[in-house]
Amino acid sequence: MIKKTPLNEAHKALGGRMVEFAGWELPVQYSGPIPEHMAVRESAGLFDVSHMGEVEIRGRQATDFVDYLTVNDVRSLDDNAAHYTMMLNENGGIVDDLLVYRISKYHLILVVNAGTTAKDFAWMKSHASGFECEVADNSPLYAQIAIQGPKAERILQNLTPTLLDRMPNFTHQVIEIDGVRCRVSRSGYTGEDGFEIYCDRSYAMQVWNLLLVEGSGDGIVPCGLAARNTLRLESKMALYGNDIDDTTSPLEAGLGWAVKLDKGDFIGRAALQAQKRDGLVRKLVGFEVLDRAPARDGYEIVAGGAVVGRVTSGSPAPFLKKNIGLAYLPTEHSAVGTSIGILVRGREVPAVVVKTPFYKRVRAFD
Amino acid sequence: MATYPEDLYYSKDHEWVRVDGETGTIGITDHAQQQLGDVVYVELPAAGTSYSAGDSFGSVESVKAVSELYLPVAGEILESNASLSDTPEIVNSDPHGAGWMVRIRIKDAGELSGLMRSIEYGAYVKEEGGE
CATH class of the missing domain: 2.40.30.110 (Aminomethyltransferase beta-barrel domains)
Structure with a gap:
């Protein structure tokens, strides 16, 4: 059974050409990949990324667990900050790439790829037994909308009292968009400035429509999967399943900057140390x-x-x-x-x- | 809604043929170019190559996808549209005219009777859920 995001009807009403992607019905394009791509580089684009998975880790040892599970240094990640990271298998192959959002030492949100959410959740559960924490796949609760492009800040700013201009990259906070509480991070998958907005799925349509209306004067356009792919490729952001997978290591993929070999033990660390010693x-x-x-x-x-x-x-x-x-x-x-x-x-x-x-x-x- | 010129023959693979004596001009339909989106590259064969009906004779590419081109009737390539190498976008702007792909010497005019005419093709596209 193909899954639908809470914005499914909006995509169809906007003329989105719907395709199946990782088990979800999503728009591959609206006006076309080229105008959508250019809008993100020159003004702003809006993406429904509600298919992404959200796994929440809570408990006394939540940070210790995520630090063991992933390659980046979660202990020195600030509260209300996020970072790009990966989960590895014992051979140093990439189980998935993901963003870790630290809410507090005791609560983290792991944002994983749609096609790997079930595999990732099983992987996390199978390694969590030694840690005092609870692992919950809360993907069905969340909608995620990304607004990307040089005009993204100004469009979003018109809809929230929170000042965005001093919000650094890879930080996040809870803000109100027209009264809807959303967790918003300054991040994205396009190589442009922008924000990723997480909200309760029942408010997704409201937030989506507000952003489209508010951004219309700045040339915002809804963007599909095709533009998302070309934008991330121009910025050399890896696509899981294409550029990285269970058989490729972060060092081979040029993602060594996210790997903190000195932080302490994590799954796959020994394999990466051997790779580093022997050369790629x-x-x-x-x-x-x-x-x-x-x-x-x-x-x-x-x-x-x-x-x-x-x-x-x-x-x-x-x-x-x-x-x-x-x-x-x-x-x-x-x-x-x-x-x-x-x-x-x-x-x-x-x-x-x-x-x-x-x-x-x-x-x-x- | 697209209109399909009445003087053309249409294939199920969304190519058209304009017949002028023994010569056939081949292109892709307005429906095909809409489905494909912005054309960024067209690969066409050299003159002198012969193909059977249904053979792939080249490809047309958008940002997202590569689509094969199939010859609606058998023939020998006389000429490829050289202007498509620098301006492939004319396939989008004028699919039934300046965006033609190849001219062929039609081997057997009898094969044309297996193709669709304008009204029939319009109905075929509708049936496929395209319009």
């Missing part, structure tokens, strides 16, 4: 295709006359107006500037390993 045999790199033909997920990559890898995410990049992609390449072919070939329907098209992220916004302050 492959790395996730960004490439640019030097041809009009886009590279697509799964296309083979050749170097030195042999197939050396596959595209994990590949697409035309609407803002950069280039064909870009990500792939694991043997370390010897992974340096920036290395020439590679992509097999596009039997034809080898030239590409080059480039510096990532492909797109980085110019920050007004920080």
